[in-house]
Amino acid sequence: MKNIVLTLLFLLSSLAASFAQSHRLFTTDEELSSSLINFIYQDHNNMIWIATEDGLNRYDGVKFTVYRHEPGNEHSLAHNYVKVIFEDDKGRLIVGTYAGLQLYDEATDTFSRLATDESGAPFTSFITHILQRKNGEIWATGNRLVKLDITPDGELHIQWAKLPAGVPTEMLEYALEDKSGNLWLVKEGAGIYRVSPDNQVRHYDEGQHAFAILTLCEDKWGNIYGGSPRNGLFRYDKKQDTFVSLSYLSDEKLSVRSIYCTDQNTLYICTDGEGLKQLDIQGNQLSDFLIEDDRIDSHRAKVHFMFQDRTGNYWLAIYQKGVMMIPTHPNGFKYLGYKSVSRNLIGSHCVTSLYQSSDGTMYVGTDNDGLYALTQSGKQGRHYVPNNTPHSVPPILMSIYEDSEHNLWLGSFVNGAAFLDTQSGRCTYLREPGNKKWEAVRNVYAFAEDGDKRVWIATMGGSLFCYDLRNRKLRNYPQLEGKITNDWACSLLYSATDNCLYVGTYNGLYCVDLKTEDLNVSFTLGTHIIYTLCEDREGNLWVGTSDGLICWNRKKQEQTTYTTANGLPHNSVYGILFDGRDCLWISTNRGLSRFFLPQRRFVNYTVHDGLQGNEFCKNAVFRSKDGSLWFGAINGVTYFNPQDIIVPDKKWQLRITDFYLHDQPVRVGTRSGRHEVISVPVHKADDFYLSYRDNSFSIEFSTVELNTARRLTYYYAMNDTVWNELPADANRISFVDLPAGTYHFRIKTKDYLTESDSREITIHISPAWWASVWAKTGYVLIAIAALICAYLLLRNHYRTQQKMLEHIHREEINETRQRFFINISHEIRTPMTLIISPLQQLMHNDRDEGRQKIYRVIYRNSERILRLINQLMDIRKIEKNQMKLTYQEVELLGFIRDLCDMFAEVAVQKHITLDFRHNDLTEMKVWLDIANFDKVILNLLSNAFKFTPEGGHVEISASYGEDNATNGPLHRYVEIVVADTGKGITPSDLERIFERFYQASTEDSYKGTGIGLHLTRSLVELHHGHIHAENKPDGEKGSRFIVRIPAGNEHLHKDEMAALPLPDETIHEVSNSYVQLPATALAEDKQPAGRVNARVKHYILVVEDDEEIRNYISRELAADYHVGTCSNGKEALEVIFKQEPALIISDVMMPEMDGLTLCRMVKQNLHKRHIPIILLTAKTRDEDNIEGLETGADAYLTKPFNMKILRHTVENLIHSREYLRNVTPAALQGAEDEEKPNLQAPDDRLVERAIRIIKSHLSEPDISVEQIAVEVGYNRSHLGRKLKKLTGLSTRDFIRNIRLQQAADLLGEKRYAISEVADLVGFTSLSGFSTAFKEQFGMSPMEYREKLLKEHDTKDSHSNKSAIQT
Secondary structure, three states, X not given: OEEEEOOOOEOOOHHHHHHOXXXXXXXXXXXXXXXXXXXXXXXXXXXXXXXXXXXXEEEOOOOEEEEOOOOOOOOOOOOOOEEEEEEOOOOXXXXXXXXXXXXXXXXXXXXXXXXXXXXXXXXXXXXXXXXXXXXXXXXXXXXXXXXXXXXXXXXXXXXXXXXXXXXXXXXXXXXXXXXXXXEEEEEOOOEEEEEOOOOOEEEEOHHHHOOOOOEEEEOOOOOEEEEEOOOEEEEEEOOOOEEEEOHHHOOOOOXXXXXXXXXXXXXXXXXXXXXXXXXXXXXXXXXXXXXXXXXXXXXXXXEEEEEEOOOOOEEEEEOOOEEEEEOOOOOOOEEEOOOOOOOOOXXXXXXXXEEEOOXXXXXXXXXXXOEEEEOOOOOEEEEXXXXXXXXXXXXXXXXXXXXXXXXXXXXXXXXXEEEEEOOOOEEEEOOOOOOHHHHOOOOEEEEEEOOOOEEEEEEEOOEEEEEEOOOOEEEOOHHHOOOOOOOEEEEEEEEOOOOEEEEEEOOEEEEEEOOOOOOOEEEEOOOOOEEEEEEOOOOOEEEEEOOEEEEEEOOOOEEEEEOHHHOOOOOOEEEEEEOOOOEEEXXXXXXXXXXXXXXXXXXXXXXXXXXXXXXEEEXXXXXXXXXXXXXXXXXXXXXXXXXXXXXXXXXXXXXXXXXXXXXXXXXXXXXEOOEEOOOOOXXXXXXXXXXXXXXXXXXXXEEOOOOOOOOOEEEEEEOOOOOEEOOOOEOEEEEOOOOOEEEEXXXXXXXXXXEOOOEEEEEEEOOOHHHOHHHHHHHHHHHHHHHHHHHHHHHHHHHHHHHHHHHHHHHHHHHHHHHHHHHHHHHHHHHHHHHHHHHHHHHHHOOOHHHHHHHHHHHHHHHHHHHHHHHHXXXXXXXXXXXXXXXXXXEHHHHHHHHHHOOHHHHHHHOOEEEEEOOOOOOOEEEEOHHHHHHHHHHHHHHHHHHOOOOOEEEEEEEEEEOOOOOOHHHEEEEEEEEOOOOOOOHHHHHHOOOOOOOOOOOOOOOOOOOHHHHHHHHHHHOOOEEEEEEOOOOOOOEEEEEEEEOOOOOOOHHHEOOOOOOHHXXXXXXXXXXXXXXXXXXXXXXXXXXXXXOOOEEEEEEOOOHHHHHHHHHHHHOOEEEEEEOOHHHHHHHHHHOOOOEEEEEOOOOOOOHHHHHHHHHOOOOOOOOOEEEEEOOOOHHHHHHHHHOOOOEEEEOOOOHHHHHHHHHHHHHHHHHHHHOOHHHHHXXXXXXXXXXXXXXXXXXXXXXXXXXXXXXXXXXXXXXXXXXXXXXXXXXXXHHHHHHOOOHHHXXXXXXXXXXXHHHHHOOOOHHHHHHHOOOOOHHHHHHHHHHHHOOOHHHHHHHHHHHHHHHHHHHHHHHHHO
C-alpha cells in the first residue's frame, strides 16, 4: 500500500549539503516517487500531498510516505498516475487518479474503494480537477463531469452532473466557480464555457478567439485569469466579455502550465521553460520570481505547479527535478563558486585568501588557480592565471594585502612575496640577494603595516620580516633575534591602540612593542597553534586556535577560552571577523558561528542554513567597506551582510508524526495484545495502550511547520523533569524493554535561543497476567501456604539431613581409607620385593624343615599383603568404571575344584572338612571372566575358613536353577553356595556385610578389613549376577553365601566375549592375585641352552631411585655381570652415552627423569636403540604395561618381582642381542648366494633410498616430510608408517638423526668449525644444533670432538709403541 521513506531519522540531505542552500529540493534520489509533478496540496493537518505520475507522496515534516497501487488490495491507491488532490470543508481528502476517485482515511492510513456510479459499478474515469461549489456540492472533471456524494461510512458515489443544453460534460480539463456563482468549464480544443447562476451559457470558442486556455484562476478582486501553453497569459474582460492577452507584459511568449493566486496582490504564473513569473495585479507588472538557489536557473526552469502553504513557504513543482520548498524568510547568506549556476565567478578551487582594495575591487586568492578580481558590482573583473613566466602570479596565494601606498602584496605558498601590477598583471617578487634568510623564505602567510610605514611579513619557517616603504628595503631587526623563538608565523595583527604588533605562530602568541627602539617582545598562549587574530571595539584581542576561541583582555591581562563545551561548533577556529556592532563571526571546520559579545552566547550556522559548506579555510576572511563579511572555503566564498542574518524568535509547534511497533507504524485498528493502541490518528493521539510483549517501540516527531530548520535540537523527557538532548537532525527515539507501567513522554525543541512548548503523550504498558493484581494476590496466598508446608516439613527435613550427614560422614571415611590404601599400595610393593625375593632364595637353598615352616608362614603373609593391595586396586577400578570383563566359556566344576585345592593345606592344619558338591554333574559350562571370578570363590572360601572353628565343616556346591519370576539374565542361572559351621552372622550385620570397609561385630579376633566381600559383590554384579548372605535355617550353626550368575551368554555383547576359547591349562590357571606356596625343595636350576658365557662379563646398568632395591639387584647380578647403578633417568642417560651397557634395568617412577622417558630417549637414538631395556614398576594395570611396551621396553616386570625371573630375563635378552650381532649379513651371504641372486628386500631399499635422498638435501634447513615423500615415491602418511615400522622413528626424527649422525662424522674429520658443521647439516641455529646433538650423543659437539681427538691420540700412541717394539 505504501512505502515509508525515513528521510529525517538522521537527515543529512546529500543535495542540500552539496549545494549549500537553505532551500529544500526533494528529488527521487531519496524522497519522491517521481519528478513528474501534477499537483501539490496541504490538508488540514498541515501535511503536504504531492501528486505525481508514479504514486502519491505525503510529507509530514520528517519523512515522505509514498502510496502506490498494490494489485489485489482494494484499499490501496487505485492507480499510480495521480492528477489532483482535494479536501472538502469537512476535512475529507479526495484523490483523483487515472482510474477514478478515492477517499483517504487518515485513521487507518488507507484509501476507500473506487467511487461507484448510480448502477453500483466502479466509476473508472481519468480525473483532471475537483472543486467544491458554494452550495457544498463536490464536482469532478475528467472523462465525465460528475457530482460526488460521500456516505458516513466513507463510501463514494457519483451522480452525472446536469448542465444546460450545449454545455459539454465529457473530457473537461478544468472547472472554476467564481465569486459571482458563475461556473467556468474548460474543454481542450473546444474553448471555455461559462454557466451563470440562472443557467445562461456563454461559449468562448477557441477557434474564434485563438487563446487555447487550459487553466483558470480568480484573484481576490474577482478577476479571472487563464493560462495557455501556447499563447501565454489571459485576463477576462467583463466589459468586452472576452479573454484579453497579457502578452504585452512580457518580452517572450509564455508557455503557461498553471496559475496560482494568493491572498496578496500577486499572481504566480508557472511556465514550461521560462521559470516562475509573478504579476503585480494592482500595478499590472510582470516580473521573474527569483529562486535564490544555485541549482535552479530562475529564467529557464520548467515550473509546472506552485503552491503556498499556511506558513508561507512556497512549494514549486519543477519538471524532472522534483519539488523545491522555499522558506518564508530565507536567510541572507550568499554564495560565489562553481556550484552556483549564476555566480560561478571564481573557478572550482579552494579560496585561501580575500582582500578588497581601496578602489573597491575584491581580490580572491585560490589554491593552485591564481588570483580573481571581482568588480564592485559583483562581476568578474579579471583572472590572473599563473604560468611559468618569471613575473606570473603565484598559483597558491596564502595572503593578499594593500599597503598605505596602494601596493598590492601577494603572499604565496612556494614563491615568497610579490607586488602585483593590477593593470598589466605583472608580479615583481621581493628579492634581497644579500639577505640569505629572506632568500630561503618560500611561505608567506600574512602582512600588516604599522604606523611608521613598515610592512611586517609573517613567514612559515623564516619567522618575521619587515619592509620599509620609505626606502623600499627589506629590513632586519637584530633586536628580535632570539626573542621570537618559533619561526612558524602564520598570522599578524597591528593594533593602533597600543602600537603593538601581534604575531600568531604554531607555538603561541608574541607581542612586539613598536613604541620602543628595543622592540620588546612578550609571549603568551604557549602550546597553542594560532590561526587567526581579531580586535573588537573594546580593544580585546580574539585569538583563533586549534584548541578553541580565546579572548585576551589586554587591560586585565586575563584570558578566557571558549570551546565546543560552550557552544562553539568546532575547536579549530580558522577565521574571526568583528561586524562593527556587537557580534563576532567565526569560521571553523564545522560551520560558521555568531558570537554575541554582550551575552557571550553562540549561534551556529551550517550548510543547511545556506553556507557553501561546513569547512572553511584558515585566515581567509575579510570585512568589506559596505560591512559585508567574506569567508573563503573549500567550495568557494560565503558572504553576507550581518544585518540580513536575523535570529528568528519563532516558537515552533510540535507533533508526533509516527509511533512504531516492531518497525511498523501504528494506525487506528492496530492491536497490541488485547488492547487497541490508538483510537484516533497518531498525530492527534494523546494515549497509547500496549501489552507487556510490545514494550519496545519508537516515537517519531517533528514541527507542525514544514520549513523546519535542520539546526533544530530536540529534547525529550520520560517520567521526570530531566531533559535529554538528542543528536543533531535526530527526529526519532527508541525505547527497549520498558517495564509495565504508565509513562509520560515529553518532547520539545530549541531553535537558536528560543524553546518550543512541550508536547506530551502517555504510554500505558499493561502487565502480563502473571504480574497483574489478581496474580499478586494469588502469589501471597500461595506464599502463606508454602510457609505452612515448610514449617510442617522442617522436622522431617532436619531428621533426613541428620541421616544424610551420617551417610556422608561414613562415605568420607570409606573414601579416605581407600585413598590411603591406594596411595600406599605402590610404596608397599617396592619393599615387598626385598622380602619375597630373598625369602624365595632361602626357601630354595635352606633344607632345614623347621626353618622351612617359618619361611612358609612369612611367605603366606606376604602373599596376603599383596592380595589385599590387589583387591584395593580392583575396587578402585570398579568404582572408576575402568574394569572391563572379557568372558570365556569355562568348565565351572574343574575351575572350582582347582581353587579348592589351594585350601587343602589350611584345611589339614585347622582340621576342617572341605566338601565340593555338584549333584553328580560331570561338567558345567558357564561364561566367566576367569581373571576376576576366581577372586569371588577365593574370597568366599577364605572367609569361610576364617570363621569356621577347628573340627568344623566348609561346603561349596554348584547347581543349575530357574527363576520364572524373572525375565532378565538370571531367568536361568548357576548357583554357587559356600556354607560354613561358624557362629553365623547377626541380623544387623547381614544388611551391611557387603559394604566397603564394614567389619562385622564379633567377639573373637577374626576381624577383616571390610574389603573382600565388597569386592566380591562388585565382581558378581559385573557378571550380571547376584549375591546375598544368610544364616543356616532350622537353628543350624553357621552361615552361607549364595551366588547366582547367568547360565548362558545371551545377555552378553559380542565385544564382551573373547574371540577364541582359552586352552584348558589357561582356563584352570589361578589369577596372579593368589600364588600357591612353593615346594619345600626345588631342583637345582639348570643353565639354559642360551645362557651367556660367564667368562665374558657384560656391563649392565641398574637405574632405581630406591637405594636398597638398587643395591639388592646389583648384588644378585654382580656374580655374572659388571653392574653400574644410577638413581634417576637423567643421570643414567649421561652414563649410557659415555659407556654403552649391554642391558638396562630401570624403575618407572623416579625423580628428574622417569623410566618411560629414559626408555623413549634411548629407543629414539639410532646408535643406542639396540640396547635392551627391562622396566620394573609397582604399577600393575594393563594400561601401564601397554604404555611401557609402547615406549620400546623389551620386558615389563611388576613389583614385587621374582629374582630368578629377572635373572632369566636378563640372560635371554643379552643372548638374543649377541646372537643377532654374531649372525651378520656377511655370514649369511654365502648361503644366500648359493640359492638365489643378491636381492635387497623392498623395505631395505626403501630405507636406503630415503637416507640417500635426505643426505642429498642435508644442507637445506627447510626440507619437509612432503618433499622426501614425493622423491621416495610414497605419500606422506604411508612413508611415515613404513619408517615407523622399520626404524621405530617418526619421519622427522629419522631426518633429524641422519643430520646428527652426519654431523658426528664431520666433527671427526677436523676440517670444519662447529658452526660450519651445523650449517652443512641444515641447522640454522648453532644453539639449536648443540642442544639436539647433546640429546643424541649425551655430550656437546665440542666435547664429542675432544673425545674423538683423545681416542685418535691414544690409538696413535699404541701404534707408535707397537712400531718401537717391533
